Amino acid sequence: MTTNKPVQRRIVSKDGHNNVRIDNVEGMVKLYLHDIWTTVVDMKWRYKLTLFASTFVMTWFFFGVIFYFISMGNGDFEEVLPSNHTACVENAKTLTGAFLFSLESQTTIGYGFRYINEECPLAIFTLVAQLVITGLAEIFVTGAFLAKLARPKKRAETIKFSRSAVVCRREGKLCVMVRVANMRKSLLVQCQLTGKLLHPKVTQEGEKTLVHQSSVNFYMDSSGECPFLILPLTFYHVLDESSPLVGLTADNLLTRDFELLVTLNATMESTAATCQSRTSYVPQEILWGYEFKPVLFSNNNSRYVADFSFFDKVQASADSMFLSNNTEKLKLEEEYKKE
Template structure:
């Protein structure tokens, strides 16, 4: 794979790189789930929708009031006449628009108002207040939902730019580093992975992205109670691992993508969030380990220096020699026990 561009399913910042194309009735599908569509759209479109909702309803009902005034013969009447208009002091479309705006925003200057002798105008006002009230609730709720989306919280969780493979706890391990950039805790954190690689079945079927689970652990469990300090999660490259055949020699020639996902619960809101990243073979560092980034101070506090977050250091001995030496020590220990 060296010298060629390898595509990603998931970008480094967690966004998916899948383009959906040639879907019949896409607009209809989006309109059926209008709530999710409005929440997912970009902020510039959401602000446009917010402004158009108010301007549109003001203008539409202003036109209706103007038509009611026209049908009732209110236009062109002199103040001295005995004719009672449907809407007082509305003689132009601009006046009708201002009356619609004042009614919907409950400004109510008192200069323009509905008379008691025009039921149609009263009914139109009631419909306007009910309809625009529902529209305002929908648009406002969509704003709050987008602001409170766990996706924004997930953006404050970062992964190391590279993954390292080294000797850890007597085994060859693949390790990634994860950190929470906020002081508010993430609880019940769990890191999992998916290995995406081309695969050919026994029947000869070619699968472009075959998925295999990659389990990550922290010390002796797959979950950590909370993410306070930057933590290093590791995956053991044993015979059960989908990366068991990975070596330093064939690393750069392999074709795969490792997608790493962090699922956690926000302590402040109790809602769940998910953060993702991915690693290509050229982003693996064989025989390296992460540099320490947590230090203690004389005052009894801990400091996390994120200048060292992505820094790695070479192990003193090659990984292969470490593996052989550890195996020898284990065999000697078993021999003594016998």
């Protein structure tokens, strides 16, 4: 008989997406309309493509209806017309013809069969207004379209974090380690890995905070920044007295209630734009007494090779401190690695 393991609530998913649902916000639609640019840029692609197409179709139809009523008011649709009658829009006798004239005008196809007469100032004014208004609308929609394509968010998706974090010794100090890699050949410069520990806390006044944030400093060698990210790197956090994870042991790791949010901020060398990638680790994803397997090798051509088949693999630490860990804890970690 198998028992269901309790599901660990997460604020940030493994792929960096926000898991917090926003409810009962008064005037949400008004807030979104106030920042219409961000709203349009953040739209999903299916909605953005629909908006892109409907912007053209609706403006063609809207101004086509206006031209149709202008022609109707000018008497262009009468069965019997005076010999000296001048139509506002030549050869646009139906709503379909007015729609086609609007389409030809807005897309600058050029005039041939349908055209405006110079003796109809209202139609001329409407044409000018159409080109100005629709030009601004097309600039907005096309700009939002391109802005979504160029967002650094897509570049951040090519940054890979290790599936689990490990706890082992580094230079005699007990550390939490995570591995980060750049999956593209283009460099990421001025990289900085920061962490936040999200956990419940009770203040001295007795107020219970469901999610309290504490800073977790990660280092690589002697600093928190690396000049560029070209090789898979391991960042570590020292579990000393200043750490919010102080007191963490192999015995209480799985009973602790926290989420370790890890964020990598970097600048793209090609565009100088800043990108950010995130992931999080819950206690079940932190392996005590393990270390990452080497992922960087050299071949016969005097080149370094990063073998990503070893990126998420770990091995038991040879440190004597971890050899005395209880058997059940190691068994649980082995089960997690097999999942």
